[in-house]
Amino acid sequence: MAGLKRRELTVYPTGAYRWTLLILTTLVTVSLYYVLYVLGSVSTLVISEFHWTLDTYVYLGLISSLCGMFSAGAGGLGDLFGRSNLLLVSTALSVVIAFLLGSAGTGLQFGILYCLLGFCEGFALVMSSVLMRDFSPRVGRGVAMAMWTIGPVGGSLLASKVASAVLSDGGDSWRTLYRISGTVALIVFILCLLFLRDLSPQLRNEIIVKAEADGAVDVARSSAMRPRTWGERIPLRIILPSLGVSLYLLVYITAVSLFPLYLESQFGFTLATANSMMAGFWLVNILGALFFGAVSDRLRVRKPFILAGAVLMFIATAIFASRLGKETSQGMMQALLIVMGLVIACGFSPWLAAVSETAEDLDPARVAAGMAWFGTVNRVVVAVASLILPHVVTSQSGWRAWWVACLVGIVLFIPTIPLLSGSWRRIRSGRTGDASKRSVTATAHP
Numbered sequence: 001m002a003g004l005k006r007r008e009l010t011v012y013p014t015g016a017y018r019w020t021l022l023i024l025t026t027l028v029t030v031s032l033y034y035v036l037y038v039l040g041s042v043s044t045l046v047i048s049e050f051h052w053t054l055d056t057y058v059y060l061g062l063i064s065s066l067c068g069m070f071s072a073g074a075g076g077l078g079d080l081f082g083r084s085n086l087l088l089v090s091t092a093l094s095v096v097i098a099f100l101l102g103s104a105g106t107g108l109q110f111g112i113l114y115c116l117l118g119f120c121e122g123f124a125l126v127m128s129s130v131l132m133r134d135f136s137p138r139v140g141r142g143v144a145m146a147m148w149t150i151g152p153v154g155g156s157l158l159a160s161k162v163a164s165a166v167l168s169d170g171g172d173s174w175r176t177l178y179r180i181s182g183t184v185a186l187i188v189f190i191l192c193l194l195f196l197r198d199l200s201p202q203l204r205n206e207i208i209v210k211a212e213a214d215g216a217v218d219v220a221r222s223s224a225m226r227p228r229t230w231g232e233r234i235p236l237r238i239i240l241p242s243l244g245v246s247l248y249l250l251v252y253i254t255a256v257s258l259f260p261l262y263l264e265s266q267f268g269f270t271l272a273t274a275n276s277m278m279a280g281f282w283l284v285n286i287l288g289a290l291f292f293g294a295v296s297d298r299l300r301v302r303k304p305f306i307l308a309g310a311v312l313m314f315i316a317t318a319i320f321a322s323r324l325g326k327e328t329s330q331g332m333m334q335a336l337l338i339v340m341g342l343v344i345a346c347g348f349s350p351w352l353a354a355v356s357e358t359a360e361d362l363d364p365a366r367v368a369a370g371m372a373w374f375g376t377v378n379r380v381v382v383a384v385a386s387l388i389l390p391h392v393v394t395s396q397s398g399w400r401a402w403w404v405a406c407l408v409g410i411v412l413f414i415p416t417i418p419l420l421s422g423s424w425r426r427i428r429s430g431r432t433g434d435a436s437k438r439s440v441t442a443t444a445h446p
Contacts, residue, residue, distance in 0.1 A: 007084060008200045012208060013135065021135045024196045026147045026154075028091055029128040031185040033155025035098045036121050038181050039114065040156070040257045041163035041275050042174035044264065049174075050107030055390040061257055062386035064115045065379050068122025072375030075126025078368035082198040083134065087127040090120040091189045098182030102175040126375045130368045133356045134199045137208040139297065145352040146293030149345070150286050156256060157282035158184070164275040205365040235373060237358055237419045242374040244416030245351050246381035247409030248310060251317055252344055253385050254406070255281065258393060266399065267328055277330070281337040288345030293353065299426045302350040302357075306417050309347020314410045316340045321403035325396050347413075354420040361421045 013021055039046060047057050078086055097117045104110040129148055136144030163177055198204070254262075255278070263274035292309075296302050320336050359370030388405075392398035 029151025030154040031188040033152045034158045035181045037159040041159040058390040064118030065383035067119040069379035071122035075372030076369035090124040102178035141353040142293035142297040146289040146349040149289040160275040160279040167272040241416045242377040244413035248413035250406045281341040285341035288342040289349040293349045296350040302354040305350040312343040358421040
């Protein structure tokens with residue numbers, strides 16, 4: 001039990017121990033998003049049982065996103081109190097809520113619980129992403145942040161896979177799916193309670209460039225480059241790219257909550273088949289995130305991948321939208337979903353690494369506050385999308401208008417890319433972006 005009390009690391013973790021901490025953070029993020037995304041995979045069943053209109057269902061997503069917006073805005077508390085303990089609180093609450101959702105007797109009870117779940121998600125979004133930054137030096141940040149994207153994507157994959165299996169076996173109870181997700185989250189919570197740790201304030205306020213397996217750590221200090229406090233100015237270098245990437249992710253936002261419903265209502269696929277196809281979408285997205293994160297680490301450059309992802313996403317979305325109203329085979333639809341899952345990863349995985357590096361360059365002592373801006377802006381965009389969607393998804397013309405909005409969002413994302421830290425060209429020297437102008441070497445032990 002003594003290990004439960006000593007939750008701060010006074011030396012920077014390296015080697016296998018650092019990877020263990022990254023994997024634990026990934027697992028807790030997967031479990032949280034798994035609980036959150038169960039609803040998207042069984043939306044038609046929940047709507048039918050509680051006699052909701054489509055408007056009611058989508059507005060529930062709006063209120064849940066607003067709750068997440070407020071909690072994400074409080075993510076800066078992680079700079080004061082550490083990240084892992086606050087993440088564990090969110091996880092514990094999510095476990096309880098998952099089991100309560102599986103027992104909800106009325107639509108009102110379900111709605112209140114789901115909004116509380118959204119509040120936990122917004123807070124956990126910030127804490128988990130900052131933990132991934134804490135445990136990943138600049139060299140290797142792309143892979144670490146790609147692992148973070150496994151959280152929402154892996155949660156979606158699990159939700160789709162489990163729903164597809166349960167529903168195809170003749171099960172028709174969405175309640176079982178919530179109990180399964182709650183059990184998974186409980187197991188992960190126990191593991192993280194025992195083994196997940198925080199860096200000490202002194203360590204997490206440094207910019208770590210490299211961490212070798214033998215314990216050597218390169219530390220870059222760039223205090224002259226950053227404002228003294230975040231309160232001195234609104235960090236537009238974080239806010240505008242966060243707005244841009246949230247618009248870029250409008251297709252992803254739609255996929256999370258409405259793609260199974262879209263595939264069922266517009267193309268006639270069964271709910272089980274739609275979830276099976278979405279599982280392919282999410283799996284490719286995970287593999288793509290890891291690949292593009294690793295390559296951007298190898299080349300030590302993010303922006304070309306982000307731009308390429310935006311351009312390819314525009315093309316893939318245009319082709320996907322063009323199938324609306326046309327007979328489309330399951331094979332062709334699956335191929336389109338796989339391509340979209342891959343190109344979303346190409347843009348978002350390196351972007352997440354770049355925005356964390358930008359937050360470090362502004363002030364490494366307030367990275368959680370910087371990532372809280374991302375979480376808040378993202379939740380605002382999700383909330384606005386949830387407000388609009390009921391008015392556009394009831395007909396083919398409405399869906400066409402929505403796909404046009406998604407294409408416009410991708411275009412608006414592109415001009416925000418230059419605001420991020422990092423070069424457009426491959427860095428061949430030992431420099432790793434703006435933060436590595438002055439470096440010293442320290443020794444750490446896992």
